[in-house]
Amino acid sequence: MKITGISIGKLIIPLKRPFKTALRQVTTAEDIVIKVHTDEGITGLGSAPATVVITGDSHKSAAEAIQNTILPAIIGMDIDHRETILQRIQMSMVHNTSAKAAVDIAVHDLFGKHYGLPLYRFFGGKSQCIPSDLTISINEPNEMAADARCAIDAGYHCLKLKVGIDATRDLTRIRAVRQAVGPRVALRLDANQGWSAKEAVRTIRTLEDAGLDIELIEQPVSAYDLDGLKWVTDHVTTAIMADESAFSPHDVFRLVSMRACDLINIKLMKAGGLGPAAQIAALAAASGIECMMGCMLESKIGITAAASLSAGVSVITKNDLDAADLMTGDPISGGICYEKDTLILPNAPGLGITDVKGWQEIL
Structure with missing residues (x-):
């Protein structure tokens, strides 16, 4: 063919x-x-x-x-x-x-x-179902708390909060969300490069001292500040994940060689597709570092591809694949489907998508 x-x-x-x-x-x-x-x-x-x-x-x-x-x-x-x-x-x-x-x-x-062959089986067939968090956009604290409560009511058990505009205000946002959802909901933070290294350490230590139980912090500092990322990782207890710092297998090799982070966020749009993403996963596995499968704000085509790799590879232990669930409609027939916070992979060949x-x- x-x-x-x-x-x-x-x-x-x-x-x-x-x-x-x-x-x-x-x-x-x-x-x-x-x-x-x-x-x-x-x-x-x-x-x-x-x-x-x-x-x-x-x-x-x-x-x-x-x-x-x-x-x-x-x-x-x-x-x-x-x-x-x-x-x-x-x-x-x-x-x-x-x-x-x-x-x-x-x-x-x-x-x-x-x-x-369904792609999730091609990549290893670890599981046909994978859980995902849901992203809460950065807003005023009361609005983020309300959005978080709605997400929990919709069946999500893990939330990713967007922060990084103002560290002091971020603390108020996080406290408001934790109070709204209670202690059993897992919270992840994504600063999108918004903090300096010192600001990140100060903020994360405050979160730790307050007992807000944050699972991980994603990309607290600039993508190019690998020394700063390592400094944050070395000076806090909370797990630190590289995102914008980790595009290619070469980037990830440097990160793991430096021990600059605790986790790697793999995204197909950063890596250049499933081929390089699979290489990153293999490199992380060899280095003893777990991965998250993330996404951009993309349709169910890209989400199904990313979910297929995650569902096949054991080193990918976390998922941030909610993008298609943030949209008002679904113009794509086939592919993954959402059942509350779980993505179910299709058994149809390839992506399993039949129409757009x-x-x-x-x-």
């Missing part, structure tokens, strides 16, 4: 409520959705959100990178040569990780369809 071409479109899905972090605020999820065509008439699906403040990829840049650079590198190749195709995707250009991820996901979808409604071709 040979690759013959790619169609590129866009999918826009409104959110249930605005998504706010220390870096951005959005009200819709917007994905580039690609269809990789083959000479046997089988189509592979992939997707990429534009997250310019993290990956630097816009919709326009991702679409043009796929059409003009990545496709020419793999056109005419047989899907059986998966490893070579994945290498060519990564070597076709530097950066542009979201564009690479979209094509990588579609190639894996094709591979699974060709052999009648509202897809508008742009290239």
Whole structure:
């Protein structure tokens, strides 16, 4: 089965409520959705959100990178040569990780369809069901507390709170949420690079002294401040997780060599797809460091791909794959489904996605 071409479109899905972090605020999820065509008439699906403040990829840049650079590198190749195709995707250009991820996901979808194999089984088949947290956007303390209570009522047992705009105000936000949800709900914090190293240590120690029982802190300092990240990790008890500092396998090798963090957050849009993400997971496993599978604000195509790797690999012990559950509708037939805080992987081949409604071709 040979690759013959790619169609590129866009999918826009409104959110249930605005998504706010220390870096951005959005009200819709917007994905580039690609269809990789083959000479046997089988189509592979992939997707990429534009997250310019993290990956630097816009919709326009991702679409043009796929059409003009990545496709020419793999056109005419047989899907059986998966490893070579994945290498060519990564070597076709530097950066542009979201564009690479979209094509990588579609190639894996094709591979699974060709052999009648669900992707979660291809990656190891650890479990068909995985739990996820739910993200609470950064807002005023009372609003975050109310949102957290709604999430618990909807069946979630673990919440990730967005913080990082103002450390003093963040403490008030966290206290309000803990009071609203009680002691049994797991709380994770994501500072999105919003604190300095000293500010992070001071804030985290205050949380520890107050007994607020925070499970982990995600990316407290700037992505490039690896020394600062290590300094925070070495000076607090709470587990520290690298996110924006951990794009590639090379990044993760450096992090684990420095022992700069306790956990790694793997995201397909940072890594460049399932191939490099699987390499990161293997590297973390060899280093004795557990991983979380995370996501951008992306549709169920990317979420299903990420969940497939998480459900297959033992070193991925935590999940932040709630993005598709933050949206007002579901235009995608098949793929993962949510049952409260649990994602259930499909047994259909590949991603198990059969249709994408509202897809508008742009290239």
